[in-house]
Amino acid sequence: xxxxxxxxxxxxxxxxxxxxxxxxxxxxxxxxxxxxxxxxxxxxxxxxxxxxxxxxxxxxxxxxxxxxxxxxxxxxxxxxxxxxxxxxxxxxxxxxxxxxxxxxxxxxxxxxxxxxxxxxxxxxxxxxxxxxxxxxxxxxxxxxxxxxxxxxxxxxxxxxxxxxxxxxxxxxxxxxxxxxxxxxxxxxxxxxxxxxxxxxxxxxxxxxxxxxxxxxxxxxxxxxxxxxxxxxxxxxxxxxxxxxxxxxxxxxxxxxxxxxxxxxxxxxxxxxxxxxxxxxxxxxxxxxxxxxxxxxxxxxxxxxxxxxxxxxxxxxxxxxxxxxxxxxxxxxxxxxxxxxxxxxxxxxxxxxxxxxxxxxxxxxxxxxxxxxxxxxxxxxxxxxxxxxxxxxxxxxxxxxxxxxxxxxxxxxxxxxxxxxxxxxxxxxxxxxxxxx
Amino acid sequence: xxxxxxxxxxxxxxxxxxxxxxxxxxxxxxxxxxxxxxxxxxxxxxxxxxxxxxxxxxxxxxxxxxxxxxxxxxxxxxxxxxxxxxxxxxxxxxxxxxxxxxxxxxxxxxxxxxxxxxxxxxxxxxxxxxxxxxxxxxxxxxxxxxxxxxxxxxxxxxxxxxxxxxxxxxxxxxxxxxxxxxxxxxxxxxxxxxxxxxxxxxxxxxxxxxxxxxxxxxxxxxxxxxxxxxxxxxxxxxxxxxxxxxxxxxxxxxxxxxxxxxxxxxxxxxxxxxxxxxxxxxxxxxxxxxxxxxxxxxxxxxxxxxxxxxxxxxxxxxxxxxxxxxxxxxxxxxxxxxxxxxxxxxxxxxxxxxxxxxxxxxxxxxxxxxxxxxxxxxxxxxxxxxxxxxxxxxxxxxxxxxxxxxxxxxxxxxxxxxxxxxxxxxxxxxxxxxxx
Numbered sequence: 001x002x003x004x005x006x007x008x009x010x011x012x013x014x015x016x017x018x019x020x021x022x023x024x025x026x027x028x029x030x031x032x033x034x035x036x037x038x039x040x041x042x043x044x045x046x047x048x049x050x051x052x053x054x055x056x057x058x059x060x061x062x063x064x065x066x067x068x069x070x071x072x073x074x075x076x077x078x079x080x081x082x083x084x085x086x087x088x089x090x091x092x093x094x095x096x097x098x099x100x101x102x103x104x105x106x107x108x109x110x111x112x113x114x115x116x117x118x119x120x121x122x123x124x125x126x127x128x129x130x131x132x133x134x135x136x137x138x139x140x141x142x143x144x145x146x147x148x149x150x151x152x153x154x155x156x157x158x159x160x161x162x163x164x165x166x167x168x169x170x171x172x173x174x175x176x177x178x179x180x181x182x183x184x185x186x187x188x189x190x191x192x193x194x195x196x197x198x199x200x201x202x203x204x205x206x207x208x209x210x211x212x213x214x215x216x217x218x219x220x221x222x223x224x225x226x227x228x229x230x231x232x233x234x235x236x237x238x239x240x241x242x243x244x245x246x247x248x249x250x251x252x253x254x255x256x257x258x259x260x261x262x263x264x265x266x267x268x269x270x271x272x273x274x275x276x277x278x279x280x281x282x283x284x285x286x287x288x289x290x291x292x293x294x295x296x297x298x299x300x301x302x303x304x305x306x307x308x309x310x311x312x313x314x315x316x317x318x319x320x321x322x323x324x325x326x327x328x329x330x331x332x333x334x335x336x337x338x339x340x341x342x343x344x345x346x347x348x349x350x351x352x353x354x355x356x357x358x359x360x361x362x363x364x365x366x367x368x369x370x371x372x373x374x375x376x377x378x379x380x381x382x383x384x385x386x387x388x389x390x391x392x393x394x395x396x397x398x399x400x401x402x403x404x405x406x407x408x409x410x411x412x413x414x415x416x417x418x419x420x421x422x423x424x425x426x427x428x429x430x431x432x433x434x435x436x
Numbered sequence: 437x438x439x440x441x442x443x444x445x446x447x448x449x450x451x452x453x454x455x456x457x458x459x460x461x462x463x464x465x466x467x468x469x470x471x472x473x474x475x476x477x478x479x480x481x482x483x484x485x486x487x488x489x490x491x492x493x494x495x496x497x498x499x500x501x502x503x504x505x506x507x508x509x510x511x512x513x514x515x516x517x518x519x520x521x522x523x524x525x526x527x528x529x530x531x532x533x534x535x536x537x538x539x540x541x542x543x544x545x546x547x548x549x550x551x552x553x554x555x556x557x558x559x560x561x562x563x564x565x566x567x568x569x570x571x572x573x574x575x576x577x578x579x580x581x582x583x584x585x586x587x588x589x590x591x592x593x594x595x596x597x598x599x600x601x602x603x604x605x606x607x608x609x610x611x612x613x614x615x616x617x618x619x620x621x622x623x624x625x626x627x628x629x630x631x632x633x634x635x636x637x638x639x640x641x642x643x644x645x646x647x648x649x650x651x652x653x654x655x656x657x658x659x660x661x662x663x664x665x666x667x668x669x670x671x672x673x674x675x676x677x678x679x680x681x682x683x684x685x686x687x688x689x690x691x692x693x694x695x696x697x698x699x700x701x702x703x704x705x706x707x708x709x710x711x712x713x714x715x716x717x718x719x720x721x722x723x724x725x726x727x728x729x730x731x732x733x734x735x736x737x738x739x740x741x742x743x744x745x746x747x748x749x750x751x752x753x754x755x756x757x758x759x760x761x762x763x764x765x766x767x768x769x770x771x772x773x774x775x776x777x778x779x780x781x782x783x784x785x786x787x788x789x790x791x792x793x794x795x796x797x798x799x800x801x802x803x804x805x806x807x808x809x810x811x812x813x814x815x816x817x818x819x820x821x822x823x824x825x826x827x828x829x830x831x832x833x834x835x836x837x838x839x840x841x842x843x844x845x846x847x848x849x850x851x852x853x854x855x856x857x858x859x860x861x862x863x864x865x866x867x868x869x870x871x872x
Contacts, residue, residue: 131607136690156688161631162622166690167603167697171567171792172655181656183789186598186730195597197730197788219608219699220617222870246789252592254572254602255691258789261603263655294622294633296872352633353619353682353694354870356607434658434790436732 009094010278012419015103018115020051025412026269026422027051032097033269033424034079034090034234037121044124046075046082049269049424050101052118057093059114063100063107067092079270080127083233084359086215087273090233094274123268126236127212127360129173132264133350134208134240134364135165139340141367144381160290163297163341163349165366168240169261173362175268176426182403182433183262185246199433200243202386203401206367207314207377207409209336210238210266211343213361223351225299228344229306231357234270235343237312237409237426238364241265244380244400266362267409267426278418280305283342296352297345306342310423311335311412312368314377319404321394328408329392331382334375336411338368403432445530446714448855451539454551456487461848462858463487468533469705469860470515470526470670472560475552480560482511482518485705485860486537488554493529495550499536499543503528515706516563519669520795522651523709526669530710559704562672563648563796565609568700569786570644570676570800571601575776577803580817596726599733599777599785601802604676605697609798611704612862618839618869619698621682635869636679638822639837642803643750643813643845645772646674646702647779649797659787661735664780665742667793670706671779673748673845673862674800677701680816680836702798703845703862714854716741719778732788733781742778746859747771747848748804750813755840757830764844765828767818770811772847774804839868 008014009030015022016029027033027049037047037054047054057072064072071089074081082089100107136142139155142164146154158164174180182203188195214233217223223231240260247259283303292298299306312335315328341349346363369377376382379400383389389397401407406429414420444450445466451458452465463469463485473483473490483490493508500508507525510517518525536543572578575591578600582590594600610616618639624631650669653659659667676696683695719739728734735742748771751764777785782799805813812818815836819825825833837843842865850856 131605133693158622158624158631158685158688161624162686164686164690165693167605167693169567169603169791170606171794171797172790174655181790184658184732185789186594188594188597194727195594195730197732200789219610220867220870222620243789249594250598250600251689251691252594253687253691254600255687255689257569257601257603258785258791261791262789291630294631296620296633349694353621353636353679353698354608354617355605355694355697358607361607431656434656 006277009098010418012417016050016101017103017105017108018051018053018101020053024051026424028419028421029098029101030419031271031275031421032094033271033275035126035269036078036124038124039116039121044077046072046079048097049118053115054118054121056114056116060111063110064096068096078128078360080360083127083212083214087230090272091274094272123175125173125175126268126270129170129362130358130360132168132170132173132362133165134168134366135163135346136366137163137339137341137346138366138368140338140371141369141377141381144369144376148385163346166255168264168364172261173264173266176265178265178428179431180241180263180265180428181431183243183246183258184433184436185243185258186249187245188249195249198436200246201400202244203430204242204244204379205314205401205407206240206242207312207332207334208238208240208367209310209365210236211346211363212236212270213357214359216358217351217356219356220354222354223348225297225302225344225348228347229302231347232273232343234272235276236270237267237411237423239265239407239409239426239428240364265426265428267424269424271423275421276308276413278415279309279413281307281309281337283307284337297348299344302342302344306344307339308336309413313410315408317406318392318394318396318402320396321392324394326394332375332377334368334370334377336368338370339365401430403430405430442713445534446854448853452486452537453539453541453544454487454489454537456489460487462860464855464857465534465537466855467707467711467857468530469707469711471562471705472514473557474560475557480513482508482515484533485554489551490554490557492550492552496547499546500532504532514564514796516796519563519648519650523666526708527710530708559611561609561611562704562706565606565798566794566796568604568606568609568798569601570604570802571599571782572802573599573775573777573782574802574804576774576807577805577813577817580805580812584821599782602691604700604800608697609700609702612701614701614864615867616677616699616701616864617867619679619682619694620869620872621679621694622685623681624685631685634872636682637836638680639866640678640680640815641750641837641843642676642678643748643768643770644674644676644803645746645801646672647782647799648672648706649793650795652794653787653792655792656790658790659784661733661738661780661784664783665738667783668709668779670708671712672706673703673847673859675701675843675845675862675864676800701862701864703860705860707859711857712744712849714851715745715849717743717745717773719743720773729781733784735780738778738780742780743775744772745849745851749846751844753842754828754830754832754838756832757828760830762830768811768813770804770806770813772804774806775801837866839866841866
């Protein structure tokens with residue numbers, strides 16, 4: 001299982017000489033996520049987040065050797081080439097960077113000039129996304145959405161057999177902080193006889209986990225389930241913005257298109273399988289009566305530890321709340337364990353017909369809602385299709401997102417005996433639609 | 437309207453000094469399509485097809501200047517950078533290459549060393565496909581397929597309002613000649629209660645027109661319908677291989693996924709809007725009672741001349757027919773005029789919500805069947821869902837494709853007073869599925 005091994009880099013007693021690292025909610029020395037950044041006025045380059053700083057990997061290349069050096073040499077303005085190398089170089093880099101950044105490292109003086117204040121850097125997409133696929137494996141979400149259409153039979157017959165997914169739009173995947181323009185599109189409310197074109201009235205977010213592909217597979221060559229975890233380079237947060245009114249009108253028979261391709265926001269740091277090793281978990285037991293996975297999706301080791309215990313949170317702050325200095329309001333608190341299929345199963349399924357995955361491809365999990373209203377990872381669910389608005393502390397209410405609203409996704413991994421780590425933010429604010 | 441202008445390059449009396457060009461069914465001097473090729477042992481480079489030869493554009497760069505030179509400078513191992521430049525440089529290159537290759541050109545001696553025999557070259561994808569979108573705008577196909585599910589009401593209510601499309605898989609777009617491995621996948625025939633995993637039994641082809649995007653648009657900035665044709669860099673043939681049994685089981689509610697992402701074959705030459713100028717046609721009149729396009733899709737000039745009169749043909753040759761030296765059997769003869777929406781309408785719709793198109797993106801038209809059985813561009817239609825097999829001249833019959841079968845798409849543009857041109861071949865043969 002890729003990255004499941006525990007080693008000295010997971011020691012909760014480890015401390016870093018970078019002052020902000022110890023106790024940092026997202027990026028203590030036990031995390032060391034990978035990204036692409038540019039310092040003010042500088043070019044794009046590979047970096048690792050440590051506390052509120054970013055370490056420039058090219059800058060310290062002289063302190064690396066062997067596999068760790070190979071990773072950095074393969075990274076350019078994107079990480080695609082480095083992700084392609086797989087777990088060996090990625091793990092070697094983690095081990096070495098941990099040595100270099102820990103308390104008492106003799107290299108501190110040589111490294112300090114290559115630490116940039118994260119707040120003054122621009123974070124980019126960590127890789128050029130060749131293809132983006134969005135799955136639908138949050139079973140509570142699929143049930144909640146299905147219930148709005150089919151109250152007695154919310155899940156379709158294929159749901160528990162097939163990891164349902166569709167191809168999304170790669171060009172509009174943007175890093176956290178990029179404003180999101182409300183889309184215009186065709187809307188046809190049930191009460192109207194013909195559609196009209198204009199700004200989406202039912203703009204929504206979706207709380208998802210993103211999965212980065214490392215080594216790919218050749219066209220026509222499936223990835224066996226036992227090798228699938230090794231194809232995963234890491235994870236991020238993903239907001240699959242969705243225009244529900246456009247979606248409802250356009251999606252039959254070929255699925256969502258313009259309703260979702262206007263933007264997908266991701267957190268810019270790749271949290272590696274190595275960093276997540278302490279937070280692996282058994283796959284949730286399938287309810288009685290659910291079919292066993294078909295053999296091409298069945299793997300004992302994956303079932304035993306292929307799930308991830310990651311708390312996922314979605315927050316909303318409106319323009320009015322910002323003006324009043326109010327804290328963001330929690331929309332949802334959920335967990336990645338609500339995936340009906342593991343990330344390895346998604347990879348094996350995706351490649352099972354021979355489709356080639358490439359380094360830097362991105363998969364979304366689908367919305368990861370929990371079983372109750374407080375854990376619903378979309379407004380469609382939380383407001384019951386817009387019928388039951390959410391009350392905000394500013395006195396406002398929301399059925400769907402308004403212009404000026406900002407959605408912030410975050411994550412937290414906690415386990416007794418390990419240092420907690422996070423993912424950083426996945427944030428986007430809504431701009432008004434262009435004139436139609 | 438991009439490329440609608442007629443000029444001296446369309447003169448049917450033009451002759452080339454390249455011996456095979458005159459009367460060549462695809463590539464006379466009036467065509468001059470763009471591609472990426474490599475000669476035996478050589479690197480990838482930009483070329484233009486002329487007769488049975490390929491002109492190496494870098495090789496003759498010294499004979500170009502101004503806009504034409506800019507096009508070639510922007511082309512590398514792919515044409516993405518050159519396509520991004522739009523109609524000006526593309527048209528300038530066409531004018532100059534026409535001068536250089538026509539009878540009596542004083543530059544013949546300098547050009548001849550840069551002509552490669554096409555049969556000994558490898559043709560590649562002409563551009564790196566950032567995103568591939570497949571539409572569904574062949575109205576006869578949509579009607580035929582819909583009738584199999586809903587005999588009385590084959591077209592869904594959105595069909596005549598929305599140019600229906602979905603995101604396809606970019607990584608598995610391959611050039612003509614690449615073998616296509618039959619996919620394994622989940623199949624659940626109606627007579628069985630649970631699905632099984634194994635080779636698709638209902639493998640099909642789809643006869644489509646491909647559309648290459650030239651200059652793109654920024655995220656959040658729609659493309660007005662009046663400018664949409666200028667975003668098109670050219671056209672190709674496209675075979676959207678489809679595993680109908682996998683499709684039938686997986687596609688609800690998010691559309692086709694593994695049923696189509698194992699391969700999409702395209703013809704490798706980009707036939708430009710300039711070459712197609714003589715073959716522009718009025719959009720087919722909408723039947724009485726059909727709604728007018730919404731304003732964001734309505735453009736008088738586009739309706740007057742935005743359609744394309746291109747005869748499209750699909751041929752099948754089985755392993756047995758090859759062994760017997762038999763000619764391929766025609767599966768379908770259809771026409772690109774069966775598109776319910778023009779290519780410009782597809783571009784404007786795609787960008788209408790702000791989705792960014794990038795140079796080298798590829799759009800498929802959807803299957804372009806005509807109104808009768810002989811013009812059905814898929815076996816699903818031609819065999820009525822596999823119920824009525826096609827008889828082949830070898831004595832074999834086909835409901836769907838067998839291993840060893842090869843499908844060949846071709847195209848022909850003809851109009852009185854102009855030289856006919858074609859697209860070259862879009863060809864793929866079926867290999868057996870990997871062991872499941």
